[in-house]
Amino acid sequence: MKKYSHKYSVILDNIDLYQYKLRPVSAISYIQDSFARLTATKGFAAYDLFPKNLYWIVSEFNINFVNNLPYWSEEIETQIWISEISKLKLYTDYNILHKGEICATGNACWFVINTENKRPAKTDIFDNKFEICDEMTLGEHKKFILTEPTEEISSITHTNNLSDIDFNNHVNNKSYINLAELTAPDNFQQTHILKELHIKFNKETFLGDVLKATTYRTNTKNYFVHKITKDSLNVCDIETKWENKSSNFCSNILSYSLDVKTEK
Numbered sequence: 001m002k003k004y005s006h007k008y009s010v011i012l013d014n015i016d017l018y019q020y021k022l023r024p025v026s027a028i029s030y031i032q033d034s035f036a037r038l039t040a041t042k043g044f045a046a047y048d049l050f051p052k053n054l055y056w057i058v059s060e061f062n063i064n065f066v067n068n069l070p071y072w073s074e075e076i077e078t079q080i081w082i083s084e085i086s087k088l089k090l091y092t093d094y095n096i097l098h099k100g101e102i103c104a105t106g107n108a109c110w111f112v113i114n115t116e117n118k119r120p121a122k123t124d125i126f127d128n129k130f131e132i133c134d135e136m137t138l139g140e141h142k143k144f145i146l147t148e149p150t151e152e153i154s155s156i157t158h159t160n161n162l163s164d165i166d167f168n169n170h171v172n173n174k175s176y177i178n179l180a181e182l183t184a185p186d187n188f189q190q191t192h193i194l195k196e197l198h199i200k201f202n203k204e205t206f207l208g209d210v211l212k213a214t215t216y217r218t219n220t221k222n223y224f225v226h227k228i229t230k231d232s233l234n235v236c237d238i239e240t241k242w243e244n245k246s247s248n249f250c251s252n253i254l255s256y257s258l259d260v261k262t263e264k
Contacts, residue, residue: 002133003081004038015072016189022069022076024194025177027104028061031094032173034078035108038092042129046167053115054125055168059089060144061199063106070098081133083107084141088120090130093137105137144200146237149216149225154183160209170204176236179213180226188242192222196241203235211235 014026039045039056049055070076077097084091089109096104112121158179166172177199181189205211209230216225222243228236 002131003079004034004041005077005079006034006037007075007077008033009075010070010072012072018190019069019193021071024063024065024069024104024197025174025181027063027065027069027096028177028197029174030076030078030096031063031080031106031108032058034080034094035092035110038080038082042126044126044129049112054112054121055115057111057113057168057201057204058108058173059111059201060109061106061173061197061201062108062138063104063197064138065104065193065195067098067101067103069103074098076103081135082130083132083134083136085123085126085130085132087122090123090126091141093133093135095137107136107138107141109141144198144237146200147218147220147223147225147239149227150219151217153185153215153217153224155212155214156183158211158213160205160207160211162207165207170206171209173199173201176201176213176228177238179211179228180215180238180240183213183215183226184224184240185215191245192242193245194240195243196239198239200237201235202237203230203233205230205235 008030010022014023014029015021016023036045046056078094079097080092080094082090083093089111091107091109093107094105095102112125113119114121156179160171164171164175212229214227214229216227218225223241224239226238226240227234
């Protein structure tokens with residue numbers, strides 16, 4: 001098995017209320033769940049690593065939205081595979097399919113961390129159990145370089161609470177993205193669609209930590225930089241690229257017939 005696939009139905013909590021479609025940042029949740037399922041098939045799920053004082057972290061996440069995303073209750077299929085393994089890193093590439101067409105594609109970089117010294121474990125712990133499929137959706141795996149920000153738009157502060165914490169007892173990835181969204185330009189998400197999302201996780205944060213999220217414009221139209229900091233140190237860098245919504249998107253929603261209406 002070189003590629004792992006799994007099917008999901010888009011749930012209400014994961015839709016964009018402006019479009020009634022899968023919320024772009026929620027697409028990451030399905031990919032992370034698929035990664036967990038893939039590692040479980042090889043005996044390296046989080047619960048397999050925990051007794052060995054090890055845990056997974058993702059350091060980079062890149063996703064491009066290339067086609068229309070599904071509406072609520074529609075089915076999607078994820079495809080994820082191991083595309084490269086270095087001495088310390090494991091790379092996955094992935095697709096999200098809707099009605100047989102790729103609607104999102106991207107890659108991610110993962111480490112296994114030792115809980116005692118907080119250092120990455122060597123990938124030889126996998127004992128060659130992961131098969132490599134060298135297909136790379138976005139080309140070769142390049143080092144993340146943050147675009148230079150130009151003008152600050154807005155910022156907020158946030159104290160990490162229990163809803164932010166994952167099973168590793170640090171802040172989950174989705175919480176950082178939610179903070180970045182909260183500082184986006186007013187009403188921007190009502191008139192634009194997210195096309196690219198690039199994330200670099202620099203440092204773990206924990207319950208009670210106070211974070212500052214700031215969004216900046218760049219020299220490229222509809223391209224933004226979002227920085228999450230703790231005590232002035234960057235813990236997460238995010239870049240987003242957007243495009244204008246088509247003028248008829250509202251009529252598309254009104255004319256769409258949800259599959260769930262036909263259920264008996």
